[in-house]
Amino acid sequence: MDILVEISENLQKGKAKVVKELVGQAVEQGIPAKEVLEKGLLAGMDVIGEKFKNNEVFVPEVLVAARAMNMGASVLKPLLADGDQTSAGKVCIGTVKGDLHDIGKNLVKMMMEGKGLEVVDLGTDVAPETYVETAVNQHCQIICCSALLTTTMPVMAEVVKAAEKAGIRDNVKIMIGGAPVTEAFCEQIGADKYTPDAASAADAAVELCRAAG
Numbered sequence: 001m002d003i004l005v006e007i008s009e010n011l012q013k014g015k016a017k018v019v020k021e022l023v024g025q026a027v028e029q030g031i032p033a034k035e036v037l038e039k040g041l042l043a044g045m046d047v048i049g050e051k052f053k054n055n056e057v058f059v060p061e062v063l064v065a066a067r068a069m070n071m072g073a074s075v076l077k078p079l080l081a082d083g084d085q086t087s088a089g090k091v092c093i094g095t096v097k098g099d100l101h102d103i104g105k106n107l108v109k110m111m112m113e114g115k116g117l118e119v120v121d122l123g124t125d126v127a128p129e130t131y132v133e134t135a136v137n138q139h140c141q142i143i144c145c146s147a148l149l150t151t152t153m154p155v156m157a158e159v160v161k162a163a164e165k166a167g168i169r170d171n172v173k174i175m176i177g178g179a180p181v182t183e184a185f186c187e188q189i190g191a192d193k194y195t196p197d198a199a200s201a202a203d204a205a206v207e208l209c210r211a212a213g
């Protein structure tokens with residue numbers, strides 16, 4: 001069987017150790033890390049997502065698949081890094097209040113670190129004030145918000161408002177993303193940048209930090 005298919009299938013079964021080993025083997029075989037991520041790990045998460053939507057699998061199965069995803073991704077992390085590791089800027093990232101999904105957020109963090117950005121990880125269920133306080137206290141050029149639920153997307157608008165209220169809106173950029181988030185939503189709430197995936201988020205963050213000087 002194709003090793004990428006094996007990774008996807010074992011991820012769906014939640015076999016974290018096997019996934020980790022297979023990811024290592026795929027890399028040893030010379031398959032590019034990005035391909036292992038997209039055609040192995042993310043392909044497996046897509047299947048789980050579809051089954052979750054159709055009530056064919058439930059929270060416990062999704063959780064073990066998520067654990068396998070994170071373990072597999074940890075093997076790829078150093079390989080997805082660029083050669084130049086001088087600090088390209090500093091950002092804070094978190095999944096917004098009420099939302100516990102962190103796989104996408106972790107991928108964005110991983111890609112950003114790979115591009116030489118310093119990333120303060122606030123975890124999940126992050127209140128608007130926490131993003132703003134962190135940006136101020138830790139001198140971040142960008143606040144990055146992830147949301148996976150349509151019900152938690154509006155918290156992103158609250159983050160923009162909290163930044164305005166704290167008087168940091170001119171100095172700190174706000175980036176948003178996550179499956180239900182769109183460019184139109186970004187414009188609507190007055191955030192600075194929407195990107196659809198982790199790689200483009202990392203590129204955009206480096207660009208924004210560079211522009212900020």
Ligand code: B1M
Pocket residue numbers: 042045046048049050052053058059060062063066098099100101102103104105107108144145146147148149150151175176177178179180195196197198199201
């Ligand atoms: Co949840 N869940 N979940 N879930 N879950 C979704 C999101 C859902 C679409 C499934 C479905 O019904 N079809 C649905 C949301 C429906 C909606 O809002 N319209 C849903 C639901 C309903 C729920 C619960 C309410 C279920 C329940 O309890 N009844 C509950 C809510 C809990 C909460 O957060 N308060 C819940 C719980 C869970 C688990 C805990 C079981 C688990 C999360 C585990 C974890 O994250 N540690 C889980 C999972 C895994 C999913 C699915 C299956 C997969 C999400 C995922 O990790 N995808 C998801 C279905 C799906 O998306 N197909 C689903 C892989 C990940 C790499 O993609 O996060 O989109 P994603 O990230 C992408 C991009 O979006 C982007 O980059 C990443 C890749 O390049 N990106 C950014 C992400 N953040 C970014 C930020 C950026 C830029 C790009 O800039 C800052």
